[in-house]
Amino acid sequence: MKYLLLLLFSAPVFVGQAQTVTWDGGGGNSDWHNPMNWDTDQLPCNTCTAFISSATVNFSTIDTVGQVVLESGTFLDILANAKLNVFGNSFLVNNSLVDNYGELLCRDYNNAGVFVTYNGVFNNHNAVQVLGSVSSSTEEGVFVLQGSFFNLAGATLNVSGQSSTGLSVQSNGSFYNTGSIFLANCEGAGIWNSGTFENFSAGTINMSFIRFRGIFNESVFRNYGEINVSDINPGLSSVTNGVGLEDNGIFLNSNGANFSVFNSIGIGVLTSGTFTNQGFFKVEDVILDSYSSALGIRVNGDFTNSGEIHILNSVKQGMFLEATTGIRSNTGLIEILNSGTDGLTVRPKFSNAGEILIEDTGGYGVRVYDDTLSNSGELKVSNSQLQGISVDNGFLDNKESGIVTIGNSEGIGLELISLADFRNAGTLNIDTTNSHGIKIFLGSNLKISPDGIININYVRYEGIVNQGSFTNNDGVVTLSNFNSMPNEGRQGIYTSGPFFNDGSINIIDAPATGILVDDGGQDFINNYKILIVGASSKGMIDYRKVENNGTITIKECTKGLVVNFEALLENAGTFNINNCSGTLIDNFGSISNSKNIFLSNSSTFGIVQSSVAILDNLVTGVISIDSCSSDGLENKNVVTNYGEISIMNSPVSINNHGMSASNLFLNKSSGKIHFDGQLINEDDFLNEGLVVQNYALNNTLSEVFQNKGVFVDTKDIQNPSVNFINSGLLLKPLKGETSTGVKEMNIVERTGPTTFLPAKTWYINSLISVPGGVFSSVDNSFTPNLNTIYADTLYFDVTNSSVTHAIKLPIRKVASCPNFPTAIFTQSVSPDWHISANWDTGEVPDYCTIAIIPNAKKSVITSGRKARAHKILSETGSVLDAELGVVLEVDIVP
Structure with a gap:
């Protein structure tokens, strides 16, 4: 396109070969229509060139000439109701002044219809019409070169049928519009500006059916009024692409201004300069060209929006920011609707402090490549056919005041790939995806700053998939209302990369597992608070290592916590697991507890230790198990307790299975175990600390329970036996x-x-x-x-x-005796009444016991002691000796 203009710049303007009629002023006045003012003493004919130099001329009637050339300070007034037709060549204003109050019609010209150059000035007060023909060699409709054109209030400028540009402003030229401009059917650009172009608040510009560029700006273009660009390259295959506005200079759409681009084949707006919008800017119906371009707005330079930008119905991308330098920011509104592929693509740094709304995209809602999208305003993405937001080797920075909302995406809500980073200090809402809520690929990072909020609802797959790194620093994450089914095995959070939580995480009604920590060689560390409610399978699964220094609450799940083979759980915080229909903790790996594990209300087991599991409850550790329908703690391998274990309201408190060669339940000297259910022991159980049992029925001891510490039998059911060895x-x-x-x-x-x-x-x-x-x-x-x-x-x-x-x-104090068992004094050790080994029951009689002293046996109650029995039966030849100071209590038996 430019080479055509260069020909114009380099070639002088020659008067055509038609007859030239030169103004000599011989008539003594300024009247164009006085023949004596022309050197031929005749008015210029309809094919003649009217040549005027250094004169003042008034045109007041209707006339037609072939060309007009004004030079050297000429002043031409086209008066009201007058009409000047220029057919066949240009109307040239060279270092002259034209005031048009009538009508100027130029048609069938070469080079330019109206040519203003070398400090020339054209003031249009009424009507200028420039008609070319795309089949002819005509070029610019209006061409301003180092001159000025003023289309004033109430005036109209109509330009159409140019083989090149409708209106061209070049090399220090200027164009000012407060009237109306109509541009149509131009093979090149509607407006080509390399000078200064200003459309004032009262000005309107309408252009349509332009082949190449609606507006091509290389310098300063300011719009304070209304500009409408439509039908750029409408179906003309000889031109590869069209652009509604191409800006390589400084473009301003000012506050209160309106700029619209409609039905552009190729690109709505292409800017490599400085683009500033303070008003209303609309790009609609961008159509695919032969280069497969169909962009609403493409930015290669500075971009600033504080007004409104609306991009509708782009066959491909809505907006593409790809410059490597410069400033790009939005403090206003950007609306991108119905893009065929991606809504917004960010390659350079882009800052949003306003509002960006993206809806109905055939690809991604937002894609961030290799740089930063910083949001302190509102970014809303909905109805994306692929990911809502994708960050690829870039940085999405959601500031404290930022709100990012992603809804109804067919793909992932937010994905971070190829060393991408997402920092959230504001609010991220993800609602309804047909895939994951968030996926963090290997090498990428998600960081939540203090007071940052993430809400994820109605996702089809996992709420969060972390293969990279997840850090929550005093933020709040909530996942709820999953759309997948339990048999699909989806998790609230799936993590195989580093996972650090110093904030709050809430997972409600996960379809399968609340949190799954996979064996990815990385750790899961919680330092504050995690809540998992209503997972249909497991609340949490640990395949690798979980370190809890905060609080993890799991409730209303099928199973609570599963620690898998070779996995490790280190708890230095608090686990609350309750109201599950299955086992609260299923341990196939290793658990080390140094603080609190509170378990309650299981329809089956509290803790189940597999044949390879290890449970270490350290000195400061507390394990509380309450209200399990089956065993409180079932051990098939190794339990070592240095701290405190409490098991209440379970029919079997401890079931120590002999399922492995290393099976051992060891309560160390600092350990305390309290339980109120049955003890079933099928392998080694060694107590060196404190065991308190509050249970009224008998224990089942198939193997040795060895007490070297303290065993408190509050219901008085346990006596030394072959399988209960008391050396404590x-x-x-x-x-x-x-x-x-x-x-x-x-x-x-x-x-x-x-x-x-x-x-x-x-x-x-x-x-x-x-x-x-x-x-x-x-x-x-x-x-x-x-x-x-x-x-x-x-x-x-x-x-x-x-x-x-x-x-x-x-x-x-008060006897409550369901029956009255007998105890026979055997005197197997000594005559001492108070030695349990002297009784066949292995237990000294109490107030429910019928004590029997057989023939030839002597039982002595030593001085100063108290003895009790329901009654005493002393057979013939037996002796009962109550020494001095003895108190013997028996019931009055009728």
Whole structure:
């Protein structure tokens, strides 16, 4: 296109070969129509060239000439109601001034219809019409070269049928419009500006059926009024592409201005210069060209929008920002609707502090390549056929005030690929995708800053897939209302890369698993809070390593937590798992707990340890299991407890299966185990610490339970036997009323050396302030004082060289006897009534027992002690010797 203009610039303007009639002013006035003012004393004919130099001329009637040449300071006034027709060549204004109040019609010319050059000025007050023919050699309709053209208020300029440009402003030329301009049927550009072009607020420009460019700007173009560009290259195959506006200079669509591009084949707007929109800008119906271009707006330079930009119905991309330098920012509104491929593509840095709305794209909603999209405003993407937002080796930075909303995407809501980064300090909402909510590919990173929010709803697959790196720093992530079915095995969060949570994560009603930590060689670290509610399969699965220093709550799931083979769970925070229909923790790997694990309300098991599982509850660790329909803790390999384990309201508290050669349940000296259900032991169970059982029925001990620590039998059901070996302390409840100063025996049983010793003073209140009596390690007796008469519990410590355990023993003053079992005194050890081995039951009689002393047996109740029985049957030849100070309580039996 440019080579045509260069020919014009380099060639002087020659008067055509037709007859030239020159103004000589011989008529003595300024009247064009006075023949005496022309050198031939005749008016210029309809094929003549009218040549005027250094004169003032008034044109007042209707006339036709072949060409007009004005030079050297000529002033030409075309008066009102006059009409000047120039047929066959140009109307040339060279260093002259034209004021047109009438009509100027130029047609069938060469080079330019109206040519303003070398400081020439053309003021159009009424009507100028330039008609060329695309089949002829005509070029520009209006050509301004180092001159000025003013299309003033109320005036009209009509240009059509040019083989090149309709209106061309070149080399320090200027064009100012406050009237109306109509451009049509130009083979080249509607407007080509290399000078200064300004369309003022009252000005309107309408152009249509332009082959190449609607507007081609290489300098300064400012619009304060209204410009409409339509039908650029409409179906003309000889030209490869069309552009509504191409800007390589400075383009301003000012506040209050309107600019529209409609039905452009190729590109609506192509800018490599400085593009500024403060007003209303619309690009609609961009059609595919032979180069497969169909872009709404393509930016290769500076881009600033503080007004409104609307891009509708691009066959391919809506908006493409691809410059490597410059400034690109939006503080206004950008609306991109119905793009055939991608809505917005960002290759350079782009900053949005306004509002961007992208809807109905055939590809991606937004694609960010190799640079940064910074959002502190609102970015809304909906109805994308592929991903809502894709960041490829780039950076999406959602600032504190930023809101990003992605809805109804057929693909992933947000994907980060090829070393991409997403930092969210604002709000990200993803609603309804037919794939994942967020997918972070290997090498990419997602970081949530303090107060950042991510909400993901109604996704088809996983809410978040992390193969790269996920960091939540004091933000809030919520995933809910998944659309996939449970049998599809989809997770709320799937992670195989580093996962760091220092904020809050809420996963509601995951279709299968709430969080799956896969074996990707990376760790999952939680330092604050995770809530998983209603996962239809597992709340959480660990295939690698989970480190919890915060709080993880799992509830209303099928299973709670699964630690898989060779996986590790390190808990230094709190796990709350409750109200699941299956096992609360299924351990196939290794669990190390140094703080809190709270489990409750399972329709089956609390914790199940597989034949390869290891559970270490450290000194500061607390495991609480409550209300399981089956076993509270089922162990098939190794449990080591240094801390505290509590198992309540489960029919079987501990089931120690013999399922592996290394099977062992070990309660270390610092360990405390409290349970109120049955103990089933089928392999080694070693207690070196404290075990408290509050259970009224018998345990099932198929293998040895060895007590080297303290076993508190609050219901008095456990006695030393072949499979219950007591070489520590076996503590029993005190049964019956106490007698001040009379020793209570068999509360403490020490059958071998033990590292623990009860405190000397026992108390009757939990504050350890009211003494209830003293303990003697000589005979393991307790001597109550007067305070004990009013007590129902005894409190004291047991201590070894490094550990102290607090003990609470009930005092059962009132007998509650479902039956009255018998106990026969065998005297197998000595005559001492209070030695359990002397009784065939292995237990000293209490207030429910019928004590039988057979023939030839002697039973002695040692001085100062108390003995009880429901009744005593002393056979013939037997002896019952109650020494001095003995108190013997028996029931009155009729």
